[in-house]
Amino acid sequence: MKLEIERATKLYGRTRALDGLNLKIDSTRVLALIGPSGGGKSTFLRLLGGLEIADSGKIEVNGHQLENDPTALQAYRRRNGFLFQQFNLFPHLDARSNITLPLEKVHGHDAAKARAKADHVLDRFGLLEHASKKPSQLSGGQQQRVGIARAIAASPEILFLDEPTSALDPEMTAEVLELIQELADAGQDIILSTHEMGFARAVANQVAFVAAGKIAECAPPAILFSNPSSPICERFLSRVMRY
Numbered sequence: 471m472k473l474e475i476e477r478a479t480k481l482y483g484r485t486r487a488l489d490g491l492n493l494k495i496d497s498t499r500v501l502a503l504i505g506p507s508g509g510g511k512s513t514f515l516r517l518l519g520g521l522e523i524a525d526s527g528k529i530e531v532n533g534h535q536l537e538n539d540p541t542a543l544q545a546y547r548r549r550n551g552f553l554f555q556q557f558n559l560f561p562h563l564d565a566r567s568n569i570t571l572p573l574e575k576v577h578g579h580d581a582a583k584a585r586a587k588a589d590h591v592l593d594r595f596g597l598l599e600h601a602s603k604k605p606s607q608l609s610g611g612q613q614q615r616v617g618i619a620r621a622i623a624a625s626p627e628i629l630f631l632d633e634p635t636s637a638l639d640p641e642m643t644a645e646v647l648e649l650i651q652e653l654a655d656a657g658q659d660i661i662l663s664t665h666e667m668g669f670a671r672a673v674a675n676q677v678a679f680v681a682a683g684k685i686a687e688c689a690p691p692a693i694l695f696s697n698p699s700s701p702i703c704e705r706f707l708s709r710v711m712r713y
């Protein structure tokens with residue numbers, strides 16, 4: 471994927487969630503956003519995914535400039551897949567229906583095609599035996615894997631993951647991270663925000679450090695983690711990597 475962001479700003483009331491953020495990357499399969507809580511990772515992810523629009527600045531994704539045009543933004547969102555920290559699934563629907571519903575309602579598939587696609591992704595992720603279970607009958611890790619299956623069922627251009635493991639215990643975190651790694655290995659473009667530094671280091675091609683609404687630095691993980699160029703990133707890493 472290719473991103474060109476210039477001076478992106480987003481305000482919530484008087485809070486500057488993004489404050490003139492710049493980023494230019496090219497030929498990147500996986501971009502990881504790391505940084506302190508409240509630094510702007512989620513906001514940046516929502517803008518990149520077209521879920522919200524910047525107050526000012528330019529956001530271009532794969533050569534497509536995101537404008538404040540509801541029809542164009544909706545078409546752009548349909549081309550992408552999303553997963554958030556928690557509460558991703560419709561609680562009253564079973565795993566399969568959670569996947570078929572958007573395929574039918576958003577992507578216009580007929581019921582048979584939607585079911586075939588849903589079963590294909592559930593099978594790919596080892597979840598077919600859970601197809602008829604409601605979210606409350608699944609573990610947190612299984613729920614997130616169904617959420618990812620839903621997000622990729624329509625073959626998204628980019629998969630956006632906002633702290634996909636932050637509500638999970640370590641074992642469930644591992645099962646979700648393994649799945650994300652597998653998708654990246656299969657060629658899926660992914661942008662994720664994460665607190666899992668080891669995972670960012672292992673899977674991302676580029677890691678962007680987001681703090682105070684800006685990207686302080688963006689580099690391949692081998693460089694950013696071993697030799698950060700900004701004092702703010704160095705301080706953050708020395709704190710979070712200590713334990």
Ligand code: ADP
Nearest residue numbers: 482485486487506507508509510511512513514
């Ligand atoms: P991160 O993902 O790095 O934790 P966020 O993008 O969630 O950071 O938040 C950046 C800043 O914007 C924080 O100060 C947060 O409180 C604020 N913020 C984010 N979303 C909203 C919102 N919907 N309404 C008001 N403030 C928000």
